[in-house]
Amino acid sequence: MASFNTITFEHKDRVALVTLNRPESLNALNAETMAEIAALFAELDRHPEVAVTVLTGEGRAFAAGADIKEMGPQTFSDVYLTDMFAGWDGFAASRKPIIAAVNGFALGGGCELAMMCDLIIASDKAKFGQPEIKLGVTPGMGGSIRLTKAVGKAKAMDMVLTGRMIDAAEADRIGLVSRVVPHDTLMEEAMKAASEIASYSLPSLMAAKEMVGRALELPTTEGVRFERRLFQGLFGTKDQKEGMEAFTEKRAPKFIDA
């Protein structure tokens, strides 16, 4: 595993923990972080000892957005030719489940990064927002589409046009987050959820992630067909037999990811 400058990584019992680690700039996402995250998550998809990853931030932010100081001086040609932020597409295409444990500010690209994850577990002190409008730009890392799909037009327009921050209670109410937990228990709760997910068969987890992801893109008939084909495919796994036999025999299943 490569070593990193802007993130930390550890893993145990099928759960990886990745921490954005530039607390002095509220974990602002610069080009180096994007490259490190893309490289690490590509590796995690292949990592035989990792089934689920928890992503969080060091200090008082999850991530306060793209790095404004790095981004500010760039021209249209710079950002168009390098296709700035395209590296995040690799993260969004991760195939294993990812939980965002949002410990504080998740703003701009930070909110967009959380929305690329599969579950968002938020501290009751977390704050979410798409404040790019205040900088003379707009969301640029999928926020206009993922936020709108998550919370609907009324709330997405409110957040994107005013740039106002919302607290964890409002984020919960509008369906932006999966769960809100007391700040001091955030990592315990996120790791507990990750361990529960990691106890299941990886092929079924990856199929489940894939079908829910596709549900947001496909018309209903196609989505149902896609789901059914993946569901049927799981009958080719030993874990399907084990899971159903264990239920019948009233014992815990022993999955082998095959």
Ligand code: CO8
């Ligand atoms: N970029 C660079 N540095 C940042 C950023 C950022 N996004 N956010 C905070 N910092 C730095 C501050 O400049 C400050 O550094 P220094 O000590 O050197 O002055 C340090 O972090 C601490 O921040 P503050 O002193 O401002 O802390 P406060 O508690 O007073 O305020 C806030 C916290 C409200 C979060 C405030 O820092 C803030 O408004 N930050 C900017 C939020 C923002 O506008 N985010 C959107 C950025 S644009 C964007 O994300 C575009 C999305 C497109 C895709 C992104 C892909 C990654």
